[in-house]
Amino acid sequence: MTRPEHLQIVLREESDTYTRDGIFWRPLDDLMGTGVLGGTGESWAVSRKVLQPVFTSRNIRALTGRLADTINAAVDELDPAAQAGRPVAAGREMARIVNQTVVRIFFGHKIRSAEIARLTPAFEAVIASLAFRVLLPFMPEALTPRGRSYRAGIRAIDDVMFGLVEKYRDDPGEGLDIFTALCRARSAEGSGLTDQWVRDNLVGMYAAGTETTATALSWLWPLLCRHPEVAARLYEEIDRVVGGDRVGPEHLSGLTYTKQVVQEVLRLYPVGWQFPRMAVRSGTIAGTPVKEGQSLLISPYLTHHLDYVWERPDEFDPDRFAPERSAGRHRYAYFPFGGGPHQCVGNHLFHIEAQLIAASVLSRYRPEPVGAVPSRPAMGRTLRPEHELEMRLVPVGGRT
Ligand code: HEM
Incomplete structure (x- = not known):
């Protein structure tokens, strides 16, 4: 399913008929449980109602200072390698920076370093085995590749999460973080919500929010290495807007080309490149009959590369997202975050x-590839570069 007008029917207009269910999601049940990602029907609606307000642009803007501080501190850790001229692995560094950032946004100051140190590898193990579980849904767990590390990862996640929930659920206190919002909803009188519900939402959000963000950002570096003209404009903007400062909320409104670059990265490589729907009753889409029980595969990757929708679709051209060139584009020509009631809250x-992250790194360093620059995606559960990019970070004229 690729045409924007059909996607609008399935994802939005008739989202009651084409539901997020079916075989693809079942292997994730014990990871996501009854949270906003795993649940359906009523349990999804309750979680969505609690989480949506946490993620509005106003609330996220209020968190931007804390986000920027965490990102700057995580980027500081690149400095020893940069000063020594030692290459770093782009994808791995993005995952590290994103993980540190997301944990702060999710838990504020309610999580300790020892808990973070247990949680991060446990999530890595679980996410590494997800691909097999999605591809081999009927295989018994003991036979699924990485089945055992998956189970151990889930146990460690549960220990940390339930520990935190127990500590804070009755007195969540103040805080704009996601954990506090979930604990407040849980403790509200008559909510009927459980510790398991808080855990399921935290786990689901973490799984949905870290790997996707890190993978999307891992594409930025090979694209900049391959497109020096885009890189030059981006560096010019970041030098002008951020200069030698530490990046902060006050810089965001000036980073308009940076935003276009990020949008274009997600057009070329929408990391959630395919996701399913199932018809719960028979219907038709633009005259084509769809039978009850039939699964439909939706692919932002294919839609983002349609040549009757996009001029030179394979080219990396961030100017497509300049306001004058975006006017009149179909809402579902570009949908890296899905659409309709299940549209990504992140x-x-x-x-x-x-x-x-882009501005914090690039205000201090210029990337130079060491070895091959990946140019093709590896199509797994997410759309990641075919191999790691090793890059040297050259300090910008005396700044670090
Ligand atoms: C590059 C980054 C991201 C991409 C490409 C992405 C993509 C998507 C897509 C395509 C969907 C729709 C799935 C469907 O309709 O079946 C989705 C849903 C969702 N995403 Fe994201 N996402 C990203 C980042 C995040 C972040 C940072 C968070 C949270 C911290 C997040 C949380 C969620 C949640 C909770 C849903 C389910 C919403 C619902 O069913 O009501 N995502 N995402």
């Missing part, structure tokens, strides 16, 4: 994170 958070 959209604003992603954009702010991505702009701050």
